Amino acid sequence: MTLPVVTKNTKIRTAAHWGVYEVTSEPAGGLSIKAASEDLDPSPIGLHMASKALKKVRIARPAIRKSWLENGPGSNPHLRGREPFVEVEWDVALDLLAKEFQRVTTTFGNEAIFGGCYGWASAGRFHHAQSQVHRFLNLIGGYVSHVDSYSLGAGKVILPHVIAGLSPLLNQHTSWDVMAENTELFVTFGGIPVKNAQISQGGPGRHRVLAGMRSMAKAGTRFVNISPVGDNMPVDSEWLAIRPNTDTAMMLAIAYVLHVNALADFDFLRSHCIGYERFADYLTGVTDGITKTPAWASEICGVPAERIEALAREMASHRTMLNISWSLQRAVHGEQPFWMLITLAAMLGQIGLSGGGFGVGYGAMNSVGNDNVRFKFGDFPQGLNPLKTFIPVARIADMLLNPGSQFTYNGKSYIYPDIRLVYWAGGNPFHHHQDLNRLLQAWKKPETIIVNEPYWTPTAKLADIVLPVTTSLERNDIAAASGEDFVVAMKKVEEPFGQSRNDFDIFNALAKRMDIDFSEGLDEEGWLRRLYDVSRENAGAMDIQMPDFDDFWQQGLFDLGQEAKPVIMLDDFRRAPAKHPLSTPSGRIEIFSETIANLGLPDCAGHPTWLEPAEWLGAASRAKQQLHMISDQPVRRLHSQLDASPHSREGKVAGREPIHINSADAAARDIGDGDLVEVFNDRGRLISAAVVSDAIMPGVLRLSTGAWFDMDYDAGIERHGNPNAVTLDVPASSLSQGCSAQTCIVGIRRLELKQATPVLAFEHPEFQK
Known part of the structure; x- marks a missing residue:
């Protein structure tokens, strides 16, 4: 059976990280998206997945940074994000990639490859970018991986x-x-x-x-x-x-x-x-x-x-x-x-x-x-990584800046590898990471940085090779998550933008050039059937009867909510x-x-302990005018996803991510509601716009994460309101090496409009023929 094509006026279900939605392909063109009728408190974020504003920031063709294309790996890494890209045909890009992987693995070994991929690219079980790239890297001999998450x-x-x-x-x-x-x-x-x-x-x-x-x-x-x-x-x-x-x-x-x-x-x-x-x-x-x-x-x-x-x-x-x-x-x-x-x-x-x-x-x-x-759903197999080298996820800049140096993690000592090639698919480190000015310096170290991405995000703009990939609306997939109600048939509702391809097709084509079997002889439909059958078998072991694949695909949704039972944690x-x-x-x-x-760790004893951080409101060394900035999750997007959408942009003030400040702190600095402000410390500077609110306690600022990083390199200031331009990039402790973004003391001052350069976060990079 070939998966049916969705025709105009056909209402289907799809899923995203923000919920399940009903999508209609309209006769006049375009898509209409509504929240699923079963959801009584839907998120509005996903309603804008198909907006024209997002189309404007899509990547249309494979693109290679000018110096890298002309002079090879390692050429002028300081020009990443500053010099033009050259658009090329897919065969050219894939041939160059295969050659580069051969060079790096032969000369430096697979321990010189970092697969830096975060898991939020898609709600689908198959077109999951992290699984796709990790499978490919495992099949070519392994890679340096990361453990844990920025969140936890x-x-x-x-x-x-x-x-x-x-x-x-x-x-x-x-x-x-x-x-x-x-x-x-x-x-x-x-x-x-x-x-x-x-x-x-x-x-x-x-x-x-x-x-x-x-x-x-x-x-x-x-x-x-x-x-x-x-x-x-x-x-x-x-x-x-x-x-x-x-x-x-x-x-x-x-x-x-x-x-x-x-x-x-x-x-x-x-x-x-x-x-x-x-x-x-x-x-x-x-x-x-x-x-x-x-x-x-x-x-x-x-x-x-x-x-x-x-x-x-x-x-x-x-x-x-x-x-x-x-x-x-x-x-x-x-x-x-x-x-x-x-x-x-x-x-x-x-x-x-x-x-x-x-x-x-x-x-x-x-x-x-x-x-x-809860039961295990089928997912795209990543295989086994032959290498055991890893880093805690928040130590990327440390790894790149300090190859060969030692770090501790969960009671053991490890050595940072010497990374020559970074492959990123399904993530945006220039959102997630802290102290982005430091990461910019570290980003100059690798000889090649490859990014699979639908949009011209800051990470894509800072890459050497950019491959355009499809969104979840442009392919078939299955959504399911432990603890959630629905298994959803995510049916393709529009054609891929420009020359974008599925991650699976990209890695399959690249693997063939390297004489590797990536697909196991299965296409998209074959893999969806395999993953669904695994899910169905695991559900059956718990006496949950799911329909066969063909019936499921036709019905579009299977509801697990009827199986719900009260839960009491640790009652047994x-x-x-x-x-x-x-x-x-x-x-x-x-x-x-x-x-x-x-x-015997100096920063984590054998029982819970109060330990004074270097930066906090009680520090004796803190200047009187400084405040504690917290950087929480945003209201109008997930991390940095869909920041270019109308929904996210409507939440900005003067085109910048707003910073919330207590009325007393604002008055002491002559800051009014809507004023542009500069937030600064020794790590960096950024421009935001003030929202005066007594829902924020005195001494504290709140600037949500996820505004696409938009650095004015000449002025040395981030102009879109990304808090990680000033956050602290040190480990939570020598036990966990977790991120410490919420430990952050800053100054803030009112900024005249003429002092602020325009936001260019959603502009395409320059291209050269």
């Missing part, structure tokens, strides 16, 4: 030492219906940012976070939001404004109150945890001479001591769910708040009870807290810890970890 670098490393791996925890978070029935008090560090919950890697079928929280509020749950910002909760809540990076200190003070007043559940601490006694010595000052009282914490975090004490007592006397935002561990010492939250939940003794315990990311993605059945462990042990060395919650303690 510190959290992902610390959690297995303390309680469980991140994925198992996320898959069993207590469901919203259970909390609505049982949770009396919901205390969240970092809020519940519903804007983040617009997304899911495989496409959210029904957006549930807002409905879940409203059902809790209606049932009488009381919410406390401990955060530097007060507008990150969708229901009525008490806002306790806290200095960024000080949550661990406040949690320690709450723990102190529980301990000294015998409000902790000492039976649970004895039966389900280890190491509490050693932590208690730290809490009471036996080990360091500092008692972690509310008065001590208040001086650090800014929350009144009496409110800290009262909150501790409220938590102990109610069925309490604790939650923490992922943003808190994207900071220097980011492991500590995650570890401390779990310790606090253990002290309350409600882990495994209905509506009690903790969450590490309610509101982070739509799937967290969903009660859907609570009921029988010996029969259902955790995956930690002890099988219990490790409030004190011998494993970590034995590493």
